[in-house]
Amino acid sequence: xxxxxxxxALACATMLxxxxxxxxxxTIKIGFPxxxxxxxxxVGESTKFxxxxxxEEVNAKGGLEVGGKKYPLEFIYENNEAKPExxxxxxxxxxxxxxxxxxxxxxxxxQAVPVGAVANDNETPMITPWSTNPDATKDRxxxxxxxxxxxxxxxxxxxxxxxxxxxxxxxxxxxxxxxYSKGLADNFRNAWEQRHGKGTVVAYESHGPKDQDxxxxxxxxxxxxxxxxxxxxxxxxxxxxxxxxxxxxxxxPFMGSDAWGSAELMKLCKDACKGxxxxxxxxxxxxxxxxxxxxxxxxxKFGYVPDDVAALTWDAIGIVTQAIQKVGKVxxxxxxxxxxxxxxxxxxxxxxxxxxxxxxxxxxxxIKCAVIVEINQQGEFTFKESVCPK
Amino acid sequence: MEFFLQQCVxxxxxxxxxxxxxxxxxxxxxxxxxINFAHGDVFMVGAYLAFFVSTSLLAPDGxxxxxxxxxxxxxIPLTMIxxxxxxxxxxxxxxxxxxxxxxxxxxxxxxALMCGLILENGNLALLxxxxxxxxxxxxxxxxxxxGIAVTNLKLWVVFTAVLVFxxxxxxxxxxxxxxxxxxxxxxxxxxxxMGIPLEQVVVFTFALGSAIAGLGGLLFAMxxxxxxxxxxxxxxxxxxxxxxxxxIGDIRGAFVGGFLLAFVEVMVAAFLPSTFRDLFAxxxxxxxxxxxxxxxxxxxxxxxx
Numbered sequence: 035x036x037x038x039x040x041x042x043a044l045a046c047a048t049m050l051x052x053x054x055x056x057x058x059x060x061t062i063k064i065g066f067p068x069x070x071x072x073x074x075x076x077v078g079e080s081t082k083f084x085x086x087x088x089x090e091e092v093n094a095k096g097g098l099e100v101g102g103k104k105y106p107l108e109f110i111y112e113n114n115e116a117k118p119e120x121x122x123x124x125x126x127x128x129x130x131x132x133x134x135x136x137x138x139x140x141x142x143x144x145q146a147v148p149v150g151a152v153a154n155d156n157e158t159p160m161i162t163p164w165s166t167n168p169d170a171t172k173d174r175x176x177x178x179x180x181x182x183x184x185x186x187x188x189x190x191x192x193x194x195x196x197x198x199x200x201x202x203x204x205x206x207x208x209x210x211x212x213x214y215s216k217g218l219a220d221n222f223r224n225a226w227e228q229r230h231g232k233g234t235v236v237a238y239e240s241h242g243p244k245d246q247d248x249x250x251x252x253x254x255x256x257x258x259x260x261x262x263x264x265x266x267x268x269x270x271x272x273x274x275x276x277x278x279x280x281x282x283x284x285x286x287p288f289m290g291s292d293a294w295g296s297a298e299l300m301k302l303c304k305d306a307c308k309g310x311x312x313x314x315x316x317x318x319x320x321x322x323x324x325x326x327x328x329x330x331x332x333x334x335k336f337g338y339v340p341d342d343v344a345a346l347t348w349d350a351i352g353i354v355t356q357a358i359q360k361v362g363k364v365x366x367x368x369x370x371x372x373x374x375x376x377x378x379x380x381x382x383x384x385x386x387x388x389x390x391x392x393x394x395x396x397x398x399x400x401i402k403c404a405v406i407v408e409i410n411q412q413g414e415f416t417f418k419e420s421v422c423p424k
Numbered sequence: 425m426e427f428f429l430q431q432c433v434x435x436x437x438x439x440x441x442x443x444x445x446x447x448x449x450x451x452x453x454x455x456x457x458x459i460n461f462a463h464g465d466v467f468m469v470g471a472y473l474a475f476f477v478s479t480s481l482l483a484p485d486g487x488x489x490x491x492x493x494x495x496x497x498x499x500i501p502l503t504m505i506x507x508x509x510x511x512x513x514x515x516x517x518x519x520x521x522x523x524x525x526x527x528x529x530x531x532x533x534x535x536a537l538m539c540g541l542i543l544e545n546g547n548l549a550l551l552x553x554x555x556x557x558x559x560x561x562x563x564x565x566x567x568x569x570x571g572i573a574v575t576n577l578k579l580w581v582v583f584t585a586v587l588v589f590x591x592x593x594x595x596x597x598x599x600x601x602x603x604x605x606x607x608x609x610x611x612x613x614x615x616x617x618m619g620i621p622l623e624q625v626v627v628f629t630f631a632l633g634s635a636i637a638g639l640g641g642l643l644f645a646m647x648x649x650x651x652x653x654x655x656x657x658x659x660x661x662x663x664x665x666x667x668x669x670x671x672i673g674d675i676r677g678a679f680v681g682g683f684l685l686a687f688v689e690v691m692v693a694a695f696l697p698s699t700f701r702d703l704f705a706x707x708x709x710x711x712x713x714x715x716x717x718x719x720x721x722x723x724x725x726x727x728x729x
Contacts, residue, residue, distance in 0.1 A: 073652075075553030159691035210699055239698045244658035250693035251700075254503045257427050270555055273650050281566055282430070283573035302650050303556045 050069070051117055061108040062358060064351070065128030069151060072116030074268055076298040077141050077343050079163070082346035083336050085109050085138070088351045098355055099364040107355075114140050114149075121145035122152050129156045133368055136160065136375055137352045138342075142268075143167035143214035143344060150177040155371065159376040166292065167217040168354060171398040176376055178398040180350040180389070181315055184214075187223035187291060190404045190421045191264065191313045192229060195289045198311065201261030202230055205237035206277060207251055208266055212243065218266035218291055224301045236260050241271075248275050249282060256284045266291040273302035280306055287311070293343040300413040304309035310409050315342040317407045317417035318391045325388040339414075342389070349387035353379060426571040427694075435475050435690040436683070437578045440585035443682030444640035445663035446670065447592060448633035450678035453667070455608050455629045458535050461539035462514055464660010466634050468643025469543055471508040471651050475556050477502045482559055496561040503642045504635040511634025512627055514539055520623070540657070547653040550641070555649040588636055589679045596675060601628055609673070669709050671722025680720060685709065 052308035064087060070078040089107045089130055089258055097104035110132050121140050128134050130150075137153055137160040148164035153160035153165035154174040161178040162170055171177045195201050204226050208219035223235045236258035239251035255263060256279065263279065266274055268356060272294055279288075290312030318329055318339045328348060332340040361371060365388045384393050392400035403422040407415045427681045429640070444465050452460045481488050486658055489496070519540050522532050565576050596602040607615055615622050638709045640644040644659075662685060670681025686707070 071548055071553035079554070118606055135622050191632065193469075238694075241698065243704060244654075246650070246655070247434075247438045249438065250690040251698045252429060253434060254694055254698075257430075270652070271556075273557070277649075281564070281573065281575045281578075283566060283568060298555060302555055304557075305558075312726050317634070 035114050054134065060105065062100070062105045062134060062355075062364065063108045063110060063124070063134045064354060065132060065134035065137045066109060066111045066138075067114045067121050067125045067128060068111060068147070069116035069145070070113040070115075070143060070399040072113070073270065074142060075205060075424065076269070076296045076341075078113070078116075080139060080297065080341050080344040081139065081163070081347045082111055083332065084340065084347040085111075085333060085351060089193050089336060090347060091173055092355070098359065100359055100361065103364075105364055106155075110134060116142065116145065118148045121149045124194050125149045125152050126156075129153070129158045130347055134158070135358065135368070135371055138163065138334060138347065138354060139349075141165065143170055144212045145273050146170040146179075153177055157376075159354070159357070159371050159379060160290055161350045161379070162195050163225050164292075164343050165214065167213045168397075168398045168399075169213065169217070174398070175380070178353070178379055178394060178400075180353065180387070180400060181292070181345045181394070182404055183399055184221045186346050188218055189225040190406070191289055191291065192222060192225040194311065194313065194406050194419070194421070195262055195264070196226075196229060198356070199287050199289075203234050203236045203256060203258075203260045204262055205239075205255040205260035206235060206264045206266070207239050207241070207248065207255065209243060209268070209271060210240040212268070214293065216240075217270070219264075220307050222266065235423045246274060248278055252279045252284070254280050255279075256282055260286065262287045262289055264289050266293070268293045269296040269299040270302065272299060272307065275301060276310070277306045289313075292342055295407065295415065297338050297341045300409070308409055308411055308413060311418065312407055312409075313404050313421075314404065314415075315405050316345050317405050317415055318418040319410075319414050325384075328370055328388050345389050349389050349392075350386070352387060353382065356385065357382065425463050427547070430572050431690050432573050432687075433572060433578065436582050439554060439661065439683035439686030440581045441588060441640055441647075442587050442641075442663045442666045442685050444588060446667040446678035446682045447588065447658060448637045448673060450663050450670075450672050451629055451633040451636075451666040453592040454673040454675070455605050456626060457527060457609070457673075458519065458575070459664070459672075460537065460563045460633070461533060461536040461660075461664070462543060463633065463637060464656040464658075464663065465509050465540040466507060466656070467641050467644070467660060468547070468653065468656030469637035469647040470503060470634075471511050471558075471639075471655065472547065472556070473506045473510075473638065473644050474499055474503045474553075475558050477485045477506070477649055478559055482561075487573060488696040492559075492561050499561065499642060500639065504638045506517075507638025507641065508631040511630045515630040520626075524526035537571040538660060540660075542656065544653045551653075553653070557649040558645040558651070559709055563647060577647060581647060584639065584681075585679075588639065589675070592636070593675055594634070595632070601625070605629060626658055639728070665706075665709060669712055669719055671716075671719030674719075676720040677719055677721035683722075689711060 039231045049254050068078045092098050093106050097106040114121035114124055140149050141164040143165040145170045146162040150170045154176045159176055163180045166181050168183050171179055183346045203255045206219050209215040209291040226235055237255040241248055288310045289314045292314040294312040295314045360378040361374045390402045392402040403420050405420050410416050448463050478495050480498045481490050518535050519532055567574050608625050665686040666681035666726050667678045670677030688708050689705045693701045
């Protein structure tokens with residue numbers, strides 16, 4: 035009897051699910067596997083805020099216009115806990131159960147690299163706004179990104195540090211289990227040694243994902259007397275490593291990467307991070323045009339200046355919705371829709387984003403400029419210079 | 425040489441935290457033969473309580489607007505008292521009902537693991553995932569002594585760990601309540617017959633262990649000012665390993681084990697590629713346990729979990 039009741043309930047649930055799919059054609063669904071908790075919660079928050087802002091704006095006008103008809107946007111946020119395995123699970127759920135048209139996210143390379151494989155295997159277009167590790171999109175026709183690559187960012191950081199600090203030697207501290215941090219550290223070492231000769235990266239040290247004390251590694255690095263320390267780390271580690279290095283008597287400068295650019299960095303790091311530089315996607319202070327408009331809207335609604343994650347997410351959603359509009363109609367055939375969205379993204383001639391103009395190369399990576407940001411004495415991220423691909 | 429001495433200073437500071445947490449593990453184990461796996465998370469709660477106490481007392485945002493020195497002096501006892509209340513509450517609602525029903529020790533250990541997860545995720549649900557940072561309660565000064573850099577905070581941390589160890593050692597070996605604690609560990613069933621209130625002794629043990637964890641949490645939050653709900657898990661496990669290597673159940677063991685683990689970790693990172701730190705550090709500890717399965721100070725027992 036119980037078994038029969040269960041079967042009945044299951045049948046009802048299936049029917050509901052099926053009818054749900056039919057109804058779903060009225061909205062445009064995009065999935066967001068993002069880190070709402072875990073190591074980088076601020077990144078998840080920024081993603082969600084930027085997406086909500088975009089959605090509200092579009093839906094206030096009645097929805098996204100596709101082929102003369104308006105469809106409201108529906109964004110589904112799933113928490114990937116900043117863990118690769120959770121990210122894979124929630125992405126599969128978004129693709130197979132929620133039937134999203136496209137995936138925006140995950141943000142960190144640590145999740146984006148494995149999730150890219152999932153999206154590619156399931157033939158669902160995915161765009162990661164913030165991941166900079168080449169492996170996320172490499173040989174995956176369905177996967178795109180809105181940020182520049184580590185092998186572009188690392189030489190930018192190396193060139194700038196060489197010029198700004200008049201540095202000949204560098205030391206690097208990175209997180210061993212993070213594809214982003216490790217990839218950037220490797221690329222930086224190659225770039226630096228190409229420019230200044232072998233052995234000029236005088237210390238190359240790593241730490242684990244849960245470590246809080248880096249004094250052993252930092253002591254080793256300081257003993258090697260580098261001209262500056264390169265820290266391709268998430269902001270929560272930056273806030274630990276920089277003051278610890280100062281406590282150990284290090285007086286030289288630090289150079290960071292785009293993961294520094296979180297709104298939370300200065301709250302945690304306070305005075306220790308002032309005066310340091312990092313390479314990133316955009317600088318909020320002194321922005322103009324559409325970028326300024328976005329910054330104003332965002333700060334008014336959420337009470338703080340949007341970080342690079344928010345800006346890149348905004349652009350990534352812009353790319354996806356533009357590709358959806360080009361499909362020309364919304365019908366029930368999910369596979370066909372997804373295929374056309376992918377083709378439109380790949381063939382996009384130019385996208386005018388708030389983080390700069392970009393187009394995609396054949397790997398799905400954007401060709402765009404990087405920005406060097408200086409953290410000033412008020413703790414604001416100010417524009418220092420812009421470096422474009424040659 | 426300077427390099428080695430600097431690394432020793434690093435290890436002393438890091439070891440102090442392991443020692444402070446390991447003391448709590450060993451205290452509860454010594455008395456109840458129970459591994460309180462929630463202890464690392466009690467430590468995390470201690471750090472958060474320190475954050476809330478200090479921000480609510482401190483000027484200009486706090487309710488009372490005290491100056492920093494006063495806040496620091498008040499935060500220490502308040503954090504310890506509040507954290508010990510958390511520990512006692514855990515004992516009261518999670519462990520005691522099971523013990524009373526005569527559940528096997530294994531179930532209590534699993535309950536402790538669950539309590540730890542509840543504390544972590546409860547914190548996450550209650551406060552959100554965004555990181556907290558403790559306001560600076562102490563002006564940091566860096567001293568340079570012959571090429572070795574050390575801050576006043578690091579000296580305070582090491583000094584506190586040593587002080588706590590001696591205080592604890594005194595309580596356990598020289599006071600009446602300490603004698604009762606040792607008696608519980610000796611024979612729990614004969615104890616009530618002697619007129620010693622078993623449950624009060626247990627509550628005292630939990631309060632003491634948690635208060636030390638709270639103190640550790642406060643110092644940790646001052647030294648590593650990025651607070652997050654999972655910060656206690658990894659440090660807690662490592663401190664537990666330190667307690668086992670030192671000989672769990674023995675206070676001297678927890679103290680020595682904590683510093684030993686930190687020295688091994690720091691020295692591996694200092695003289696080998698830091699990529700191998702945990703691999704080498706724990707292999708060395710494994711070898712120590714092969715030689716002395718009961719730890720450095722431990723005595724063989726017939727039943728252990």
